[in-house]
Amino acid sequence: xxxxxxxxxxxxxxxxxxxxxxxxxxxxxxxxxxxxxxxxxxxxxxxxxxxxxxxxxxxxxxxxxxxxxxxxxxxxxxxxxxxxxxxxxxxxxxxxxxxxxxxxxxxxxxxxxxxxxxxxxxxxxxxxxxxxxxxxxxxxxxxxxxxxxxxxxxxxxxxxxxxxxxxxxxxxxxxxxxxxxxxxxxxxxxxxxxxxxxxxxxxxxxxxxxxxxxxxxxxxxxxxxxxxxxxxxxxxxxxxxxxxxxxxxxxxxxxxxxxxxxxxxxxxxxxxxxxxxxxxxxxxxxxxxxxxxxxxxxxxxxxxxxxxxxxxxxxxxxxxxxxxxxxxxxxxxxxxxxxxxxxxxxxxxxxxxxxxxxxxxxxxxxxxxxxxxxxxxxxxxxxxxxxxxxxxxxxxxxxxxxxxxxxxxxxxxxxxxxxxxxxxxxxxxxxxxxxxxxxxxxxxxxxxxxxxxxxxxxxxxxxxxxxxxxxxxxxx
Amino acid sequence: xxxxxxxxxxxxxxxxxxxxxxxxxxxxxxxxxxxxxxxxxxxxxxxxxxxxxxxxxxxxxxxxxxxxxxxxx
Numbered sequence: 001x002x003x004x005x006x007x008x009x010x011x012x013x014x015x016x017x018x019x020x021x022x023x024x025x026x027x028x029x030x031x032x033x034x035x036x037x038x039x040x041x042x043x044x045x046x047x048x049x050x051x052x053x054x055x056x057x058x059x060x061x062x063x064x065x066x067x068x069x070x071x072x073x074x075x076x077x078x079x080x081x082x083x084x085x086x087x088x089x090x091x092x093x094x095x096x097x098x099x100x101x102x103x104x105x106x107x108x109x110x111x112x113x114x115x116x117x118x119x120x121x122x123x124x125x126x127x128x129x130x131x132x133x134x135x136x137x138x139x140x141x142x143x144x145x146x147x148x149x150x151x152x153x154x155x156x157x158x159x160x161x162x163x164x165x166x167x168x169x170x171x172x173x174x175x176x177x178x179x180x181x182x183x184x185x186x187x188x189x190x191x192x193x194x195x196x197x198x199x200x201x202x203x204x205x206x207x208x209x210x211x212x213x214x215x216x217x218x219x220x221x222x223x224x225x226x227x228x229x230x231x232x233x234x235x236x237x238x239x240x241x242x243x244x245x246x247x248x249x250x251x252x253x254x255x256x257x258x259x260x261x262x263x264x265x266x267x268x269x270x271x272x273x274x275x276x277x278x279x280x281x282x283x284x285x286x287x288x289x290x291x292x293x294x295x296x297x298x299x300x301x302x303x304x305x306x307x308x309x310x311x312x313x314x315x316x317x318x319x320x321x322x323x324x325x326x327x328x329x330x331x332x333x334x335x336x337x338x339x340x341x342x343x344x345x346x347x348x349x350x351x352x353x354x355x356x357x358x359x360x361x362x363x364x365x366x367x368x369x370x371x372x373x374x375x376x377x378x379x380x381x382x383x384x385x386x387x388x389x390x391x392x393x394x395x396x397x398x399x400x401x402x403x404x405x406x407x408x409x410x411x412x413x414x415x416x417x418x419x420x421x422x423x424x425x426x427x428x429x430x431x432x433x434x435x436x437x438x439x440x441x442x443x444x445x446x447x448x449x450x451x452x453x454x455x456x457x458x459x460x461x462x463x464x465x466x467x468x469x470x471x472x473x474x475x476x
Numbered sequence: 477x478x479x480x481x482x483x484x485x486x487x488x489x490x491x492x493x494x495x496x497x498x499x500x501x502x503x504x505x506x507x508x509x510x511x512x513x514x515x516x517x518x519x520x521x522x523x524x525x526x527x528x529x530x531x532x533x534x535x536x537x538x539x540x541x542x543x544x545x546x547x548x549x
Contacts, residue, residue, distance in 0.1 A: 314524065316520055317520050317521060317524045320516075320517035320518075320520045320521055321521060323513075323514075323517050324514075324517055324518065324521060327514070335495065335496075338497060339495070339496040339497060342497065342498065342499065347503070350499070351499070351503060351506050351507050351510060352510065354492060354497050354499065354507060354510075355507065355510035355511065355513075355514050357491055357492060357494075357495045357497065358491065358510070358511045358514035358515065358518075359514060359518060360518070362522075363518040363521065363522075365532055366518075366521040366522055367521055368532030369527050369530045369531065369532045370521050370524055370527060370530075371532075372530055372531065372532055373524075373526065373527045373530045
């Protein structure tokens, strides 16, 4: 065995290092945590300014934690499952190292200062190392406001394009190796959309599976915290640390937690997979998206799954229920500040929040009735199939200079349906359209993240889209 | 004096002012678009068939049986 060396975030094979690869290499003594974190810091030095990955970096603390991890490895004692892995944290989730801003001029950064959110506590306990606070859209909603003094997250595949949001830095940071995994949050797709646009993997687990205390809320009944990383296996490893009840979050459920890594059998044999291409949701999309989606479905069929055409019920109504709920719950949180500090909010944030005033109490209640009804319809559908596949989006990453005029349509994203219903949903890369990543969405029954991750891992065991890297000098 | 109730919707500016919000004039076009979308979304929800007797279950508080086995509540 060669002596441990510093490593770049790209392995010797030319593929990016995944968390599971890195853990194996650390355990074998092929690399060191200090080398791993140093490489992550170097990647951030090279790309943070241009791509808008971080709001705050904790290089010194991360390197100190890496040194401690190396000591633990050297001692030869049992170590936690992700010891020494550099991670990014979306800046609406609190960490002890520094303030949480929500990428906003309005938020009081003293809120929960000096504390770790439960999810951060759990990642640290699993050995993860916090490298910094990743960019978000303000309060996890809207699009960039170029007039505000904050970084603009750019897509590593095409820097004039957006990363997607709102877990923006969590997406592009994984791509360039500033960290190997990250925490994002998802109220209408804010994990899965940047995962799709950036060409990585992201999981929204079942509502209530992961505690949200210590996270700035957007839509209380729709918010999820979840992992973003290169692979479904990496997301499984992170979810092993994140999942489970915590009394600090009243919406967190007391449901047994599976071993998600153990669920990765490497195949989908015997699974019945429903397929809805959602052409009705965005009929004008590029036929190339159809071809990518059909190819992804074929991969699942060739891997042994039984493919069953399905039509997700009440698509438009459920997407509307997501929006009515999200806008209403967000306005409840922001209204006092919105009245007092309108101009300090980003333009798309304040306009979106203000639109919550156009819904009545009856509208909000009706949205909850629709959610309940469609949950039951979809539960019935899931008696016929084990999983459902859809495209994550119908369009690739938009240009940043085109966002202001049309972002509110946010057309072509097919994620909010599952926030309204609560089912687990995984975004995995499925190819490229005009050089930009496109993504497959894999959805399962509530609390069956293991099956969702199993399918994603099986797909990634015979495809390599999730390991593709843009033509950046990752060594800086 | 005309006692017939007005059927004209309140203006967007008035609706926002009612909640203490005063956007700039250059933002009103965008907010009008959002209002139109909001009204369309609300109409979709209220027009949905089959939920006359549905209750707004707090499904996120616990694991409802219906979500697990697809059966009735």
